[in-house]
Amino acid sequence: MSNRKAILMENGVKNGTSRNVLERCASVNEYFDIAFKVMLLGDSAVGKTCVLVRFKDGAFLGGNFIATVGIDFRNKVVTVDNMKVKLQIWDTAGQERFRSVTHAYYRDAQGKYATFILLSLFKAWLTEISEYAKKDVVIMLLGNKSDMAAERVITHEEGEKLAKEYGVPFMETSAKTGVNVELAFQAIARELKHRNIQQPHEPKFKIHDYIESQKQKSNCCGGIM
C-alpha cells in the first residue's frame, strides 16, 4: 500500500456501510476558539490531497497517483491574532463519478465555511459553487504544481487575470516544495475569522493585501505571520 493510501485510510474505511465515502472521526481535541469548514475542489490529479497533506503534515506524497475515493477531511488549528482558528479541510474527489457525493458536503450546518479551490476548469467549478454553496462563501484560486516549470500549461498572468475577473485571490502553490501552501491556508483562515469576528477598532481585513505583504516578507525573511 502506498503512503498516500495509508494516510487516507488511517482511521479506517467504513466497510459495508459506505464503500465510497472515507469518513474520518474527529480525533483532534486541540483547543480552538472558532471553526470553519474549507473544501478543496478541482479536477482529478491537480494535487488537492497533496496540498492538504503538505499543510497538515509538512510532507509530500510523491509516487504513484491514487485518486481520492469520495471525500475525506483533516483538521488543523492555526493562530490568527491570538485566536485559535480550526480549519476542517475537506478533500474531495476530482473525478466526475464522485460529484454527487461531494455536493452533499457543500452546505455547512453552522453556516460558516469557505470553499478553497485548485483547478484547471475554474469557471465550471464556480458554477458548481454558486449552485451548491452559500452565497457568502470565500473562494481562493490556487494554481498548484508551480515547481513543474517545464510542463506549465497556464501562465502566472493568465491565472491572475482569471482570478481578477471573478474577484478572488490567486496563488501559485507547490505541494512538492511547499511554496505558498501555508500562506494560502493562513489567508483563508484570516479572511474567515475577520468576516465573523470583526472588532470595531480593527481595520477591514483585505485578503489580497495580506497575501502580497506576506509574499514580500517570505521573500526577504521567510515565515508567515
Ligand SMILES: Nc1nc2c(ncn2[C@@H]2O[C@H](COP(=O)(O)OP(=O)(O)OP(=O)(O)O)[C@@H](O)[C@H]2O)c(=O)[nH]1
Ligand atoms: N511536481 C508536483 N507533483 C504534484 C504536486 N501536487 C501533487 N502532485 C502529484 O500529482 C498527482 C496527483 O496528486 P493528488 O493530490 O492525488 O491529486 P488530487 O487532486 O487529490 O486528485 P483526486 O483525488 O483524483 O481528486 C500525484 O502523483 C502527486 O504526487 C506538486 O505540487 N508538484
